Amino acid sequence: MKPKLSALGEFGLIRRFSPAFMKNLPPDIIGIGDDAAVLPWKKDACLLVTTDMLVENVHFLRTEIGPRDLGAKALTVNLSDIAAMGGSPRSAFLSLGIPGKLGIEWLDAFFRGMAELAEASGVHLLGGDTTRSPGPIVINIVVLGQVRRTRLKLRSGARPGDLIVVTGFLGDSGAGLRVLLEDLPRERDEARLVRRHHRPRAHLAEGAWLAARDGVTAMMDVSDGIDSDLRRIMERSHCGAAVNLDDLPLSGPLRRAGKKYGWGVRGLAASGGEDYCLLATIRPDRYERITAGFEKTFGRPLSRIGTIEGKKERLRYRTAGKTVELKPRGFDHFR
Amino acid sequence: MKPKLSALGEFGLIRRFSPAFMKNLPPDIIGIGDDAAVLPWKKDACLLVTTDMLVENVHFLRTEIGPRDLGAKALTVNLSDIAAMGGSPRSAFLSLGIPGKLGIEWLDAFFRGMAELAEASGVHLLGGDTTRSPGPIVINIVVLGQVRRTRLKLRSGARPGDLIVVTGFLGDSGAGLRVLLEDLPRERDEARLVRRHHRPRAHLAEGAWLAARDGVTAMMDVSDGIDSDLRRIMERSHCGAAVNLDDLPLSGPLRRAGKKYGWGVRGLAASGGEDYCLLATIRPDRYERITAGFEKTFGRPLSRIGTIEGKKERLRYRTAGKTVELKPRGFDHFR
Numbered sequence: 016m017k018p019k020l021s022a023l024g025e026f027g028l029i030r031r032f033s034p035a036f037m038k039n040l041p042p043d044i045i046g047i048g049d050d051a052a053v054l055p056w057k058k059d060a061c062l063l064v065t066t067d068m069l070v071e072n073v074h075f076l077r078t079e080i081g082p083r084d085l086g087a088k089a090l091t092v093n094l095s096d097i098a099a100m101g102g103s104p105r106s107a108f109l110s111l112g113i114p115g116k117l118g119i120e121w122l123d124a125f126f127r128g129m130a131e132l133a134e135a136s137g138v139h140l141l142g143g144d145t146t147r148s149p150g151p152i153v154i155n156i157v158v159l160g161q162v163r164r165t166r167l168k169l170r171s172g173a174r175p176g177d178l179i180v181v182t183g184f185l186g187d188s189g190a191g192l193r194v195l196l197e198d199l200p201r202e203r204d205e206a207r208l209v210r211r212h213h214r215p216r217a218h219l220a221e222g223a224w225l226a227a228r229d230g231v232t233a234m235m236d237v238s239d240g241i242d243s244d245l246r247r248i249m250e251r252s253h254c255g256a257a258v259n260l261d262d263l264p265l266s267g268p269l270r271r272a273g274k275k276y277g278w279g280v281r282g283l284a285a286s287g288g289e290d291y292c293l294l295a296t297i298r299p300d301r302y303e304r305i306t307a308g309f310e311k312t313f314g315r316p317l318s319r320i321g322t323i324e325g326k327k328e329r330l331r332y333r334t335a336g337k338t339v340e341l342k343p344r345g346f347d348h349f350r
Numbered sequence: 351m352k353p354k355l356s357a358l359g360e361f362g363l364i365r366r367f368s369p370a371f372m373k374n375l376p377p378d379i380i381g382i383g384d385d386a387a388v389l390p391w392k393k394d395a396c397l398l399v400t401t402d403m404l405v406e407n408v409h410f411l412r413t414e415i416g417p418r419d420l421g422a423k424a425l426t427v428n429l430s431d432i433a434a435m436g437g438s439p440r441s442a443f444l445s446l447g448i449p450g451k452l453g454i455e456w457l458d459a460f461f462r463g464m465a466e467l468a469e470a471s472g473v474h475l476l477g478g479d480t481t482r483s484p485g486p487i488v489i490n491i492v493v494l495g496q497v498r499r500t501r502l503k504l505r506s507g508a509r510p511g512d513l514i515v516v517t518g519f520l521g522d523s524g525a526g527l528r529v530l531l532e533d534l535p536r537e538r539d540e541a542r543l544v545r546r547h548h549r550p551r552a553h554l555a556e557g558a559w560l561a562a563r564d565g566v567t568a569m570m571d572v573s574d575g576i577d578s579d580l581r582r583i584m585e586r587s588h589c590g591a592a593v594n595l596d597d598l599p600l601s602g603p604l605r606r607a608g609k610k611y612g613w614g615v616r617g618l619a620a621s622g623g624e625d626y627c628l629l630a631t632i633r634p635d636r637y638e639r640i641t642a643g644f645e646k647t648f649g650r651p652l653s654r655i656g657t658i659e660g661k662k663e664r665l666r667y668r669t670a671g672k673t674v675e676l677k678p679r680g681f682d683h684f685r
Contacts, residue, residue, distance in 0.1 A: 039474075044441075046476040054441065054476075054494075057392070064476070066492060068445035072484045106379075106389065110403035110490045139374075141381040141389075141399070149407045150485030155445045157401060157492045159389075 048251060049170050050099035050235050051160070061167060063160040065096035071151035079195050082121045084213040085154075086128030092238065093158040094136060094217035095291040099236040100169075101226020102162035104136055104219070109143035112153035136219065166226040168234035168295070173252035177232050177296040177323040180306070182221045184266040185241065186280060187211035189287015190273070199276070204268035211266075215291040222293055224312060230301025237294050240286035241320070242330070242341060244294055249328045252296075258321035260285065260334040260341075281334070285341055296323055383586060384505050385434035385570050386495070396502060398495040400431035406486035414530050417456045419548040420489075421463030427573065428493040429471060429552035430626040434571040435504075436561020437497035439554070441474045445490040447483035471554065501561040503569035503630070508587035512567050512631040512658040515641070517556045519601040520576065521615060522546035524622015525608070534611070539603035546601075550626040557628055559647055565636025572629050575621035576655070577665070577676060579629055584663045587631075593656035595620065595669040595676075616669070620676055631658055 040046055045053040051065035069089050071077055080088070090107060097104045109129070113122070133140050138158070191212030194205045201209065218236070225231045233248050241263075245256055263284040265273075273280035297305055302319075309317045324331075332341050375381055380388040386400035404424050406412055415423070425442060432439045444464070448457070468475050473493070526547030529540045536544065553571070560566045568583050576598075580591055598619040600608075608615035630652075632640055637654075644652045659666075667676050 039469075040476075041474075044474060044476065046474065048477075052441070052443065052476040062397075064441075064443060064492075064494070066443050066445050066478050066490070068447055068479045068481050068488070068490060070447050070481055070483050070488070073447075073482050106387070106399075108387065108399060108401050108492065110401050112403055112405050112408075112488060134374075139376075139379060139381065141375075141379065141387040142383075143401050144403045144490075146403050146405055147408050148405050148486070148488075151483070153403070153405070153447060153483075153488045153490075155401070155403060155479075155488075155490040157399075157443065159399070 045169070050096040051102070053100070053167065056161060059164050060161050061164055063097055063100050063102045063162055064157065065093050066155065066157040067092050067096070069154040071153070073151075076195070077152065080213050082124035083128035086125040087132040087214060089154045089156050090129050090132050090138070090158075091215050091217050091291060093156045094138070094219060095215075095236040095238065097158055097160035098217050098219045098222030099234055099293055100160070100162055101166045101222050101234065102160040103223065104138045104158050104160040106139045106141045106159045107133060108141055108157040110155040111143065111145050112148035113145065114150070114152065115147055117152070136217075162226065168226050168231055170233055170235050170248045170251040173233040173248050173254055173296040173323045174298075175254055175323050175325050176299055178299055178302050178319050179245070179256060179258065179321040179323060180295050180297060180317045180319050181237065181241070181264065181292055182218050182225075182295070182317060183290065183292030184264050184269065185237065185290050185292070186263070186269050186284030186287045187266050188215060188289035188291075189240070189283045190269050190278065190280075192287070192289070193278070193283070194272075204272045207268040208272060212289065215289060217291055218293045221309075221313060224309065225293065225295055228301070228305050228308075230298040230305055232296045232298060234293055234295040237290040237292050238288060240288040240290075241294055242286040243288070246330060248294070248296065249330065252323070253328065255324040255327045255329040255331070256321055257324055257331045257333060258285070260332050260339070262318065262320045264318040264320075282341060285332070380504070385431040386437070388435070388502065391496060394499050395496050396499055398432055398435050398437045398497055399492065400428050401490065401492040402427050402431070404489040406488070411530075412487065415548050417459035418463035421460040422467040422549060424489045424491050425464050425467050425473070425493075426550050426552050426626060428491045429473070429554060430550075430571040430573065432493055432495035433552050433554045433557030434569055434628055435495070435497055436501045436557050436569065437495040438558065439471055439473045439493050439495040441476045441494045442468060443476055443492040444478035446478070446480050447486075447488035448480065449485070449487065450482055452487070471552075497561065503561050503566055504586070505568055505570050505583045506586040508568040508583050508589055508631040508658045509633075510589055510658050510660050511634055513634055513637050513654050514580070514591060514593065514656040514658060515630050515632060515652045515654050516572065516576070516599065516627055517553050517560075517630070517652060518625065518627030519599050519604070520572065520625050520627070521598070521604050521619030521622045522601050523550060523624040523626075524575070524618045525604050525613065525615075527622070527624070528613070528618070529607075539607045542603040543607060547624065550624060552626055553628045556644075556648060559644065560628065560630055563636070563640050563643075565633040565640055567631045567633060569628055569630040572625040572627050573623060575623040575625075576629055577621040578623070581665060583629070583631065584665065587658070588663065590659040590662045590664040590666070591656055592659055592666045592668060593620070595667050595674070597653065597655045599653040599655075617676060620667070
């Protein structure tokens with residue numbers, strides 16, 4: 016029987032092929048397994064490299080997201096990986112596969128959205144590749160960034176007892192997608208959720224700030240939803256975690272829309288994905304100082320959502336003092 | 351009237367959008383316009399970055415090229431860009447869009463082909479992104495390399511009087527594609543041409559050697575065919591060129607197959623594309639020494655195919671002492 020990709024799943028695929036990728040790697044290089052690859056650069060700085068591919072009808076619908084938003088979002092998802100390493104993005108490279116019938120005005124707006132965000136983020140767009148696609152629009156972006164060696168935050172540094180925090184609301188983007196897919200009326204709250212889905216913001220300033228704090232032990236960005244992303248930290252740090260669903264930070268629009276439509280908003284917040292805020296773990300003895308400093312700097316709190324636990328790689332959810340099961344899991348491209 | 355991409359063409363597209371990409375670029379960064387982007391790295395070295403996207407049914411047919419060859423070729427086209435800058439490739443990042451129904455054994459062979467070539471070339475595969483594609487297989491590879499600052503060879507350095515050379519046979523890959531598309535019988539010569547199409551070799555050693563010669567004024571790789579590629583050197587160096595079609599180096603298999611099928615082999619050699627040897631220009635006073643050194647080092651000659659001419663950006667072809675027109679032009683993805 017020939018196994019198919021769909022039976023393996025995205026993480027199965029990565030596990031299957033990563034040995035070939037990790038072969039003979041010098042100790043000063045980090046390849047697969049974190050938000051970005053880390054390479055030696057200058058004496059006290061590392062080079063960060065990240066790449067993401069967006070495919071039409073898998074990651075976006077051309078009928079839903081405007082080209083200017085899409086150009087910005089395609090860059091954002093990569094900037095978010097750099098933010099998760101505590102780094103500063105420096106340059107970006109775009110490969111674009113485009114159907115021949117695509118209008119130039121679509122491309123103009125796409126490039127404008129990307130160029131505006133690049134400029135605002137101090138990123139140089141340095142080129143790439145354009146080609147025809149016989150089917151979907153395909154966007155691949157690579158971002159190079161840099162980080163001081165001493166400030167690098169990996170997924171592997173979490174320890175039992177560390178507190179788990181996020182830097183922004185969870186679930187808005189997933190709820191926005193639901194508004195789109197269920198074609199719900201776009202009143203004020205719904206429109207704001209869709210906006211959060213189409214125009215996420217990379218938490219670059221927050222990432223750089225957290226990276227400069229000694230007590231931050233691990234960091235990554237929330238791309239697939241904390242239910243999936245926290246497991247990546249658990250895998251790399253060989254630990255478990257407990258998350259209190261009552262503590263997940265929910266925005267006003269999400270609360271209100273959730274009530275209106277009867278959504279399980281905590282499930283959306285845990286596994287909706289594409290929030291692009293940061294997920295970090297903090298040593299308990301440093302927590303008070305870091306969270307106070309964060310609030311002073313950014314004018315909003317770091318949200319504490321749970322605790323890193325002992326060696327078993329198990330993720331427990333609690334609500335109203337009871338352990339609960341969460342379904343469904345985070346997004347897997349192949350399932 | 352809304353202009354379409356197909357009316358603009360690939361180079362028109364690049365011209366249209368490159369201003370946004372070149373904006374506010376520091377003088378020590380080279381973005382669009384050469385084989386790879388050049389960024390400051392260490393005191394005496396530059397970082398090279400190149401990226402290429404391959405789309406099924408545009409760049410390859412899954413029914414024709416085996417997955418192991420495809421994995422190697424996808425890396426080769428990027429290594430060739432690093433070779434063209436005189437650099438050494440160091441690391442590669444793969445983004446892969448794959449239909450869910452694709453068999454795992456196809457992927458195993460694809461990764462094996464890529465990993466074998468990476469290892470042989472001293473390149474670390476450091477990760478990337480995998481995603482589902484609703485249609486074609488999409489492969490995007492990024493390669494980072496490095497080069498000594500003093501050895502960097504750009505497209506912009508050619509001067510009138512310089513001699514134009516190539517480091518290998520021209521037209522084999524284009525002829526191999528013709529064998530495939532016309533489904534010609536695979537006798538020995540045809541099979542070798544197809545092999546040259548499926549398993550091109552990046553001229554990394556040749557590029558590094560030429561980069562170390564002072565008299566080499568410009569260099570790039572032959573990806574679209576010299577008819578298209580030489581025009582890129584002319585654009586960047588603000589010069590014209592004359593090519594003697596009788597001097598284009600043709601392999602034995604191409605000569606024999608050309609005779610058998612009545613092909614215009616010089617047209618194939620000039621515009622077939624995908625040869626992935628290097629095209630360079632050399633100061634006339636250094637030509638003898640460089641070509642003798644090349645032959646001694648590599649056991650085969652550098653082939654002189656023409657001369658850089660005065661300021662008009664015009665490409666002239668000559669054969670048997672007469673000026674001729676060449677048709678058709680090099681490959682354009684959107685036409």
